[in-house]
Amino acid sequence: MKHSPDFVFILVSAITCALPSIARAQQPVASFFYDEGGKVVRQARDTNGDGSMDHWIHYNPEGQTERVEQDANFDGEPEIIVYYESGKPVRQEMASKNRGQIDTWLYLDAKGEIERKGQDTDGSGKPTLWIYYENGRPVRSEETGQTSNQPKRLVHYQDGQISRVEEDTNRDGRSDSFSYYENGQLVRKDLDRKHVGKIDLSGYYQNGRLVRQEEDLHGDGKISRIIFFRGDEIVRREEDTAKRGRMDLIELFSQGQLTQRWRDTTGTGQWDTLYRFQDAQVVREERDTNADGVFDLRILYDKDQIIAQEGDTNGDRRVDVWIQFRDGERVEQLEDQKYEGKVTARYVFKGEEIVSQEQVNHGEPPRPSEPFAEVEMSLKEAAVAGSVNAHAAHATQARSALESGTELK
Numbered sequence: 531m532k533h534s535p536d537f538v539f540i541l542v543s544a545i546t547c548a549l550p551s552i553a554r555a556q557q558p559v560a561s562f563f564y565d566e567g568g569k570v571v572r573q574a575r576d577t578n579g580d581g582s583m584d585h586w587i588h589y590n591p592e593g594q595t596e597r598v599e600q601d602a603n604f605d606g607e608p609e610i611i612v613y614y615e616s617g618k619p620v621r622q623e624m625a626s627k628n629r630g631q632i633d634t635w636l637y638l639d640a641k642g643e644i645e646r647k648g649q650d651t652d653g654s655g656k657p658t659l660w661i662y663y664e665n666g667r668p669v670r671s672e673e674t675g676q677t678s679n680q681p682k683r684l685v686h687y688q689d690g691q692i693s694r695v696e697e698d699t700n701r702d703g704r705s706d707s708f709s710y711y712e713n714g715q716l717v718r719k720d721l722d723r724k725h726v727g728k729i730d731l732s733g734y735y736q737n738g739r740l741v742r743q744e745e746d747l748h749g750d751g752k753i754s755r756i757i758f759f760r761g762d763e764i765v766r767r768e769e770d771t772a773k774r775g776r777m778d779l780i781e782l783f784s785q786g787q788l789t790q791r792w793r794d795t796t797g798t799g800q801w802d803t804l805y806r807f808q809d810a811q812v813v814r815e816e817r818d819t820n821a822d823g824v825f826d827l828r829i830l831y832d833k834d835q836i837i838a839q840e841g842d843t844n845g846d847r848r849v850d851v852w853i854q855f856r857d858g859e860r861v862e863q864l865e866d867q868k869y870e871g872k873v874t875a876r877y878v879f880k881g882e883e884i885v886s887q888e889q890v891n892h893g894e895p896p897r898p899s900e901p902f903a904e905v906e907m908s909l910k911e912a913a914v915a916g917s918v919n920a921h922a923a924h925a926t927q928a929r930s931a932l933e934s935g936t937e938l939k
Contacts, residue, residue, distance in 0.1 A: 587599075
């Protein structure tokens with residue numbers, strides 16, 4: 531009896547893959563079973579010569595192969611079953627994990643190429659993962675939950691590589707996680723964290739690492755927070771805290787530590803306040819109080835408590851007012867009323883009330899004070915500065931001057 535070319539291919543391939551170490555010189559033993567008309571209905575073979583049948587071929591009334599069963603590990607039970615129609619293989623079942631039950635199903639098209647593959651991933655005895663193919667390449671896979679027929683994970687392929695993954699993380703029948711790939715690498719991941727059908731978190735990746743994250747914090751479909759990463763660390767965070775539709779907060783980080791915080795307090799799109807940090811504590815604050823694009827007020831802190839203020843009252847970018855604080859209360863105010871860089875007036879406070887005042891003849895300021903900078907220039911420099919050591923030193927110097935009780939000349 532002649533077998534179809536398809537049958538010979540399946541049989542030889544299966545034996546070759548399953549029995550790589552069996553000596554080819556062994557002569558298989560075959561038994562044939564016939565019906566009442568003398569037609570072969572089944573064939574059994576002992577392919578390794580151990581005296582036990584391990585390969586069975588079943589024929590339909592027309593003499594064509596209908597089913598082939600193979601005991602690939604020679605335990606007496608078939609682990610591979612191939613089904614035929616019109617002499618051609620159409621389905622293959624396998625117990626690939628050798629646990630005594632079928633866990634893989636292959637469906638073939640008219641050309642003998644795989645068109646879909648089912649796998650039992652949870653030991654339930656039925657397919658929970660389906661992979662669909664075109665021209666021998668996967669184009670889509672669906673993974674179903676144990677308690678629902680709705681797909682909980684969809685994977686889309688392009689040119690044989692993953693292009694998109696959709697997941698239903700809460701098993702409500704609707705995808706809420708979407709991952710996008712290019713050349714097999716993750717480039718973006720969108721999440722619907724509230725499971726309301728709206729994306730509220732997107733992550734962007736380069737070389738497998740998260741580089742930017744965008745969030746919709748208010749549920750209005752607008753990006754209200756952006757976080758930038760370098761390696762595993764946050765380097766920048768932007769946020770719309772007032773729900774005005776524009777970013778009004780920028781935070782900069784160095785080695786995981788917050789170093790600067792920028793604020794647009796008026797919501798006009800113009801940055802007016804800068805906080806500088808060291809060891810997670812604010813050490814310096816600068817404000818543009820008249821919206822002219824130049825800082826004119828500087829506040830120094832120690833352990834999150836105000837210790838001094840410096841101000842520019844005439845717009846020449848030089849400090850002409852120095853205020854000292856003790857325990858959070860103003861105790862002294864020095865003024866350069868002639869704008870010549872010298873102290874000309876001194877006020878002493880107690881409980882925010884002036885208790886004494888005096889004119890000073892060309893007194894020295896309590897500490898060196900750098901000129902006030904343009905807001906835009908400082909913002910540009912912030913991207914590469916990343917250090918607050920100088921500002922921390924400035925605050926320390928101001929604190930030492932205050933505690934030593936330095937007298938004015």
